[in-house]
Amino acid sequence: MNPALRQQLERLAMRLDELDAHLADPALSQDINRYRSVAREQAEVAELVQRWRGYQQAEADLATARELLAEPEMAEMARDEIASAEAAISRLDGEVKTLLLPKDPDDARNAFLEIRAGTGGDESALFAGDLARMYTRWCDARGWRVEVMSENASDLGGYKELVLRIEGDAVYGQLKFESGGHRVQRVPATESQGRIHTSACTVAVMPEPDEATEITLNPADLRIDTFRASGAGGQHINKTDSAIRVTHLPTGLVAECQDDRSQHRNKAKALAVLQARLRDRERAEREAKEAATRRSLVGTGDRSDRIRTYNFPQGRLTDHRINLTLYKLGQIMEGDLADVISALQTAQAQDQLAALEGAA
Numbered sequence: 001m002n003p004a005l006r007q008q009l010e011r012l013a014m015r016l017d018e019l020d021a022h023l024a025d026p027a028l029s030q031d032i033n034r035y036r037s038v039a040r041e042q043a044e045v046a047e048l049v050q051r052w053r054g055y056q057q058a059e060a061d062l063a064t065a066r067e068l069l070a071e072p073e074m075a076e077m078a079r080d081e082i083a084s085a086e087a088a089i090s091r092l093d094g095e096v097k098t099l100l101l102p103k104d105p106d107d108a109r110n111a112f113l114e115i116r117a118g119t120g121g122d123e124s125a126l127f128a129g130d131l132a133r134m135y136t137r138w139c140d141a142r143g144w145r146v147e148v149m150s151e152n153a154s155d156l157g158g159y160k161e162l163v164l165r166i167e168g169d170a171v172y173g174q175l176k177f178e179s180g181g182h183r184v185q186r187v188p189a190t191e192s193q194g195r196i197h198t199s200a201c202t203v204a205v206m207p208e209p210d211e212a213t214e215i216t217l218n219p220a221d222l223r224i225d226t227f228r229a230s231g232a233g234g235q236h237i238n239k240t241d242s243a244i245r246v247t248h249l250p251t252g253l254v255a256e257c258q259d260d261r262s263q264h265r266n267k268a269k270a271l272a273v274l275q276a277r278l279r280d281r282e283r284a285e286r287e288a289k290e291a292a293t294r295r296s297l298v299g300t301g302d303r304s305d306r307i308r309t310y311n312f313p314q315g316r317l318t319d320h321r322i323n324l325t326l327y328k329l330g331q332i333m334e335g336d337l338a339d340v341i342s343a344l345q346t347a348q349a350q351d352q353l354a355a356l357e358g359a360a
Contacts, residue, residue, distance in 0.1 A: 120199020137335025
C-alpha cells in the first residue's frame, strides 16, 4: 500500500476518535438529524479503521514470521505464518480500498424510471413496452413496489412514454446505469418481408428526492393545467378533468399524471416527478462540469448516449460502455438483469479504484 493511502487511513483513524467523542456528548442527542448523520459517519469510518488496524497487524505478524526463518527449529512454522499473513494482507488491502471508494449518497433511494419511445415509430413504442415489462419483472423478483406515475400508450401497444416510481432497497444504486439510449434490432410483427428493423428508446432513472434535499418550487414558476384523462376503460375516463400537467417555466420541464381519479393526488405525483427531473438536471450539469477533469464510466448519462443494443435475431445483448456481450437475450427480457447490473457495478468500482490509486 502506497504512503499516501496510509496517511489517508491514519487521518481517518483520528477522525474516528473525534466522532466517538461527538457521540459521547449528551448535547448531540438534542439534534436528532445531526445525531443520525454523525452516527452514520462513525459506523462507516469505524469499519474502515477496523480493516486498517487488521492490515497493520498482519504486516507486523509477517515481519515477526520472517525473523523466525533464521532459526532452523522455527522455520517450518514461520513459513506457515508468512503464508497466512501474506494472504491476510492481500485480502485486507482489497477490503480497505473498496471501503475507500466514493459512495453515491443517492444509491439507497427509491427511483423514478422513465421510458420514452424514440426513432422507429410503432416498433419503438412496442419496444418501450418490452423494456417496461423487463424492468417490472426485475423489480417484482426483488420484492420492490412499482407504481405507474404517468403513461401515454401507443395505439398498437406499448408506450410513447411511461414513468414508474420504484420503491425498495437501494433501487437507484442498482438501476442508475440504465439511463441512456437503448437500441433494438429485430423483425417487427408488422413486417411482411422479414426484414430486420432498428429502433430505439431512451431510459432515464432519477433518484427520488427526500424532503431534506428536494428543490423548493416557486409557485410563480409553475403552470398547472388540468385535462381529461385518456386511456382504456374506466367510467371516470374522459368525464372529469382529473389529469394534471405541470410545466416548470424557467426550464421548460414538464411532468404529468393521470393515473388516479383524484386531481389532488395526480398533482402530488406530477410534482414529485418534476422534483426528480429538476434534481436530475442539476446532477447532469454538475457531472458534465466534472467530466472535464475526470472520465466517467458510463459517459455523461446524456439521454442521447447509445448505451445498449438488443439484437433479437442473434439473441444478443451488448452494453457498449463496458464491451459486455451476453447471448441470453430471452432471459434478460424476462427480467434477468443480474449479470448486466453486476458487470456495470464491478466496472464502476474498478474505474474508481484505478482513480483512487492514481491520485494517491
